Amino acid sequence: MMQSLFSVSSPLRSVLAGVLLTGSVQAYAASVSVNTVDKNAAAMADVIVYATPIGVAIPPAGKMDTAVIAQNDMQFTPYVTAIRVGSQVKFPNYDKMEHHVKSFSSAKEFEIKTYDRGVTPPPVLFDKPGIVVVYCLLHNWMRAYVLAVDTPYFAKTDASGHLTLDHLPDGNYKIEAWHPNMGSIKPPLTQTVAVNAQTGTLKFQFDFIPTVRKAKPASASTAY
Ligand SMILES: [Cu+2]
Structure with missing residues (x-):
């Protein structure tokens, strides 16, 4: 038994060794699969889904x-x-021209004044949970969204509207889904889920169709 056990791959072996050492089986769901769709059931990219454990x-x-x-x-x-809250974000500039990065959001107000190509200013610490909208004051179409969450379990959907939340210990979770179009006005979609190895794919359907991201204007195409 021991022989065969230790012939398995090393990550699994260390998990099994941990089980043997502690003498109890701490159950881990392999992962939780999530699909997100819009009002018309089309796949929704750029959705952040985050799971907060309940009662622990x-x-x-x-x-x-x-x-x-x-x-x-x-x-x-x-x-x-x-x-995750407490993380830092770097804002390197790979363009030939200057940008001016600014947030007015209460979760993190900051400003990185104009800086040039190839420069990476000091990282910004996001020390509160919440939504932060990042603007460039020089180019009004430029916008980015940061969601700082107070849990280690989060991910963002890909172009097919899919993500997985990995390494969740078994238990009950509040699982929330947020898209930038909701801003801080609409609350995230929420499901309470008992997570274990049998948890199937979760589905979130939003009641809107996401707006297309503002593109760089044609007049700017040769300016960078
Ligand atoms: Cu800019």
């Missing part, structure tokens, strides 16, 4: 990642970013 402490943050929102081809990339 939210796991403390370990080492925080630093997210990157670049200015590239006169747009912010990516358009939508989810981070």
Whole structure:
């Protein structure tokens, strides 16, 4: 039994070893799969889904990642970013011209005054949960959204409206889905879900059709 157990791949082996050492099985759902669709049942990209455990402490943050929102081809990339509260975000400028990054949002007000190509100013700390809209004061179509959440379990849907939430310990969760078009006016869609290995794919359907992201105007096409 032990022989065969330790012939498995190393990540699984360490999980199994942990089970053996603690003497109890801590159950982990492999992952929770989520699909999001709009009012017309079309796949919705750029939806952030986040799961908050109910009745147990939210796991403390370990080492925080630093997210990157670049200015590239006169747009912010990516358009939508989810981070855990306490994370930092870098705003490198890969364009030939200046940008001026600014947020008026109460969750994080900040300003990075005009800076040039190739420059990455010091990262910005997002220390409160909430929605932050990032503007460039020089180019009015440029906009990015950051959602800072107070849980380690979050992800963003891809172009097919799909995401997975990984490594959720079994238990009850409030699972919320938010899209930038909702701003801070509309509350996120919410489901309360008992998560375990049998949890099927969750579906969220929004009651609107997402607006198309503002494009760089044609007149700006040679200016960057
Ligand atoms: Cu700009």
